[in-house]
Amino acid sequence: MKASIEWLKEYADINVDVKELGNILTMTGSKVETIEEQGGDIQNVVVGKILKIKPHINSDHLVVTKVDVGNGEILQIVTGADNIREGDIVPIAKDGSKLPGGVEIKTGKLRGIDSCGMMCSVGELGLDINSYPNQIENGIMILSDENALKDLDKKLGEDIKEILGLNQTVIDFEITPNRPDCLSIEGLGREVAASLDETFKNPRKNLDETKVENKDNIEGLKVDITAPDLCYRYIARVVKNVKIAPSPEWMVKRLNACGVRAINNIVDITNYVMLELGQPMHAFDINSIEGKHITVRRANKNEKIITLDDQERTLDENMLVIADNKKPVAIAGVMGGQNSEIENDTQTVVFESAVFYGGSVRKTAKAVGLRTEASSRYEKGLSPENAFRAVNRAIELVELLGAGEAVDGMVDVYPTKQKVNNIPLQVEKINNLLGINASKEEMLEILKKLDMKVENDIVTPPYFREDVEQLADVAEEVLRFYGYDKLGMTLINAETTLGGKNKEQNIQDNVSNYLVNLGLSEICTYGFLSEKDLEKCNIYGNNPYLTEAVHIQNPLSEDYTIMKTTSVPTMMQMLENNNNYKNKAVKLFDLSRTYQNKNSAIEKGELPLESNVLTIGMYSEKEDFYTLKGLVENVLQVAQLSRYDIRKETNNKMYHPGRCANVNVGADVIATFGEANPLITKNYGISQRILLAEINLDKITKYARNNKKYMPIIKFPAVERDISMVVDENVEVGEIKKVIQKKSKKILEEATLFDVYRNEKLGNSKKSVAYSLKFRVPDRTLKDEEVNMAMSEIIDELEKTLGAELRK
């Protein structure tokens, strides 16, 4: 909301400089966004009249002019402009003048002829061409009687800033949505008065005392509301014998300062009242109302209206319209229709001052793509009481401007009276809530400044403060003027709480630290994916990664349509990014979530399963499957998970079918790791092997046990035996180890693989595997016979079940 200091001064004396005013208002809740000294960078530019235009002897496109700049001073100015005529009144930048952008104008010669200044265009004055529709962009600004520039002949030599109303200081405020009253000069004026501790001058006090007879109809105009849930009040007043004309200078200046363009007296009055009192107004020609009967009703599906901006809008039954007997004439609270627009020959005008349900106006404005000054006020919820003041102010201005004759009485349909809040004033509670120690008198003083009535310790906020509903709201009002900056700083005086991280958070942090120490870099990623990303990772058809995806109704783009069911595509994307940057040996990890719509949870109104997943992705000359396996095993150890199996996985489409494994706890897969399927590596344009691991941290947390206990170190010696065998290539060393463990009669301490080799002698599909076995028991020295017995059982079983040939 923009407000000029000049206008605000009508409400309160301002005896501080504008910067300090800004600081003070910011600290009482009206945050200052910008302070604009309009025309501040224009100096010594005056009104001048072109007396003569002559050709330039040395140039075809330049002319030499004589300009009267007042006080008998005539300047010779050379210009290239072609939109000027003798007699035109234009802005003249005199010798030594300054223009926006640091431009300085000096006397000089143009093609050999003296030029003592410059004529200015709208742009050269730093003004917006859209605010001056009669001017052309590439020509000199021609001042005329339009826009209330009267008697210009008498103003030659006067400062252009005065003439154009550019000498204003305008503050732009950020108004929070709970304060629609501050979307008005009056509301801001109240805040200024309260903040500066000045008297609120209340120049519109008369509006509170105005009495107008409520009639069934005026000049035949009737009003009905058929949607009282969306329209709380509708007031119409009528003005006859309207004379459409430009508004006076003072009004135009104020409108301009607030960023509103002047159009004609009637339209300007509606805008002026909106800026002044915060109540949007609408004016329309009574003759365009079919049957002189206004109905405030829901629109029909696919009903159409052409709005004032010449656009056709399609409506639906959730939208509210102002209609006559045949057609909608306005979208309620958003914009009027072209069919009822004020024309230059309009004789009788209806002023509408209405209050609509904010939520509906907001949705409608959004749906038709038209957020206006009016709708942005309505959507915050306006006071129906203020609507009455506004319509009477409009009539007052009509009379002041001589724009027509007001017809007595009004049509006021007011189905839902504005609620009045009564809040008990609990001084101690307010002090406790805020942590201050204000006396009751101080609080009463503050509430009085804010027009809050207090009787018998009951606070009754004024009609324009519907946001003050309960004690906490009153507390905020007290604090605003007690001073947010005077609020002390204390620490909580309450029961001690333990605080800290839980098991999963500790595991996450420990794992993360381990990976960082190992040289991996943590990445940060979006939770979104698209189905295409999954296809790029070889996921098609009925794969649960697709069927269990959570779909977003209104995605930002087609790249972000679902929530990720696996982090692999995202990880691949990040590896691709790095590969494109030619980064060598890239090792990344991601701690993020996956989202799975298990058992159609969403369709049942329940939430999808969210899992915390650690994803690792690497490419490097030095790393292979087994480095990754070691890394995964260490992650599990860091997480204090000791009991698990690593099993080959051949069906996971994202991985190399021969180089992938699952980590299981019982039947539960808690991690998958391996080489990425070369098909997908290719899709991401990477030529190296990619190592991937997905570790479900929720499951790890579930199975992790911190039950460390000291085991006495065995004093008895170990018996070591090596065992070497030839087996078929497809026998996994893990199977051999399992046989050894199973048949070792519980005297085996550990079995360590120490050699695997293949050669021609062994044959094509054979390999030699050697294990070193260490036998030991805690309570005695093992006898050779015991070990021999175990060894022979192990060998028997290896031969029998795995077809191993023992090498002697």
Added chain:
Amino acid sequence: MQEKISQIRQKALEEIQGASDLAKLNDVRIKYLGKKGELTVILRGMGSLSPEERPVVGSLVNKVRDELENKIQEAEKAFEAKAIEEKLLNENIDVTMPSKKISLGSNHPITQIINNVKDIFIGMGYEIADGPEVELATYNFDKLNTPPDHPARDVQDTFYVTDDIILRSQTSSVQARVMEMQKPPIKIICPGAVYRSDSVDATHSPVFHQIEGLVIDKNISMADLKGTLDMFAKKCLGEKTQIRFRPHHFPFTEPSAEADVSCFVCGGKGCRVCKGEGWIELLGCGMVHPNVLKNCGIDPEEYSGFAFGFGVERIAMAKFGIDDMRLLYENDVRFLKQF
């Protein structure tokens, strides 16, 4: 005889002194102390001495022998030390050659800020809470005093999965869950990802991170909130950091405030980061709205509390001098390794 021994001693000491290396020294040892060494011969020949002479000579020979042994050992040690010294001289290396370390990885700058904030609040007795990112609209909005027609619920700002299920637009949703599940006293912070329908550019991202804080107990005041945030700001952004409260409005707090901190880049003098104002808008906060307490089953007559929430990216960017938000999600290791 004693004279002879004394001569042998004298000669042997000279030869030990004169031995130029370990081998020569060994020769000396053999010559005097070996099986056929001069001293050994004398000991062996003791039988020919008179019983009176025997103990005297014996003791003298042994004394000399011990002395020579010691001297030889000393000389040996000196040679060994010298030999080692020479060997070490040959083992000289270039200490400026590159090391063989595993180069360290890094936590993402966002994680680093979050970890820092967690540590500070854990130190003040807070727990770390967590909640779903795909969330029921009721926790994200309704229970937080944001009714269905509230602008924040617009499709334009919020991602919807169904009419009732959304991607949480604020970590405040966790507040409502914690309040429903836990009896006061409650002291939590909740870091996490949030989603808003903003296109990606240098200062916007549809996914970003927030940290939410919530305290509910008896007699919690707004001054407690300011004191807590002041302590947090000093620990997180530097001991000299000042905090300033300004009135503001949020649906779920009343009174509400926006908290600025003195610019931690320029110290408040005014710079590019604070746009010359000396203050940086840090977070939104306030006293938990009585309606929110009621909605979550807590009696506002008995309990009060405060809440605050801030964006992690903004702090990370200001603190590390990152000028484009997209860098945070591009995950270029040349960027990541700088933190």
